Amino acid sequence: MITQQQILQWLQTYATFIEQNKDYLTELDAAIGDADHGINMNRGFQKVANQLCSLTEKDISQIFKTVSMTLISSVGGASGALYGTFFLQASNAVTGLSELTPIDTAKLLETGLLGIKERGKANFGDKTMLDTLEPAINTFTNAISQGNNTLEALQKAVIAAEQGMKNTIPLIAKKGRATYLGERSIGHQDPGATSAYFLLKTFLEVIEKSQ
Numbered sequence: 001m002i003t004q005q006q007i008l009q010w011l012q013t014y015a016t017f018i019e020q021n022k023d024y025l026t027e028l029d030a031a032i033g034d035a036d037h038g039i040n041m042n043r044g045f046q047k048v049a050n051q052l053c054s055l056t057e058k059d060i061s062q063i064f065k066t067v068s069m070t071l072i073s074s075v076g077g078a079s080g081a082l083y084g085t086f087f088l089q090a091s092n093a094v095t096g097l098s099e100l101t102p103i104d105t106a107k108l109l110e111t112g113l114l115g116i117k118e119r120g121k122a123n124f125g126d127k128t129m130l131d132t133l134e135p136a137i138n139t140f141t142n143a144i145s146q147g148n149n150t151l152e153a154l155q156k157a158v159i160a161a162e163q164g165m166k167n168t169i170p171l172i173a174k175k176g177r178a179t180y181l182g183e184r185s186i187g188h189q190d191p192g193a194t195s196a197y198f199l200l201k202t203f204l205e206v207i208e209k210s211q
Helices: 004-032 037-055 060-074 077-093 102-120 130-145 150-166 177-185 191-209
Strands: none
Touching: 004 037, 004 060, 004 191, 037 060, 037 077, 037 191, 060 077, 077 102, 077 191, 102 130, 102 150, 130 150, 130 191, 150 191
């Protein structure tokens, strides 16, 4: 079972990781975007981190709703809307829960992914965060259906996420600012795919440490 406390630890860990890597994310974005992905993500998740101490008595759904509203209101560009939508839709999948079974966790991730796809109107292969999240979350769900526990499924999902992130390098961007570059977007790793990889990577780190 994943606990409410582990969810809070995940959000704090991700906020810290984004702060430590904001320059790297901005560097990636400078090559094909507005050079602000790291700055925007750090701004939003620092605000999330500042609220975590007030969420210790909330269930997981309420935590995610707070994260969503914070990101939507404070993160510029598409990132705020997409990450905000992920957490908002995920919150609807775990209403009233303070612990998550492996199936609950799969439902949370799948619902969040669907929210991003509907909001962003992107497809797999468009050189976006979906290129990380879709194979990773499909891998997680398949692993759970085959009897893996949450930790085992996350380990497999993070491997898929990393590969999906790297697979954006040779792609032509079909969404966002990078589309203006056309073939010049080839050879650059997508910053959104990278921050999405970090999201799952830090989730795994928190679960591993609790074992």
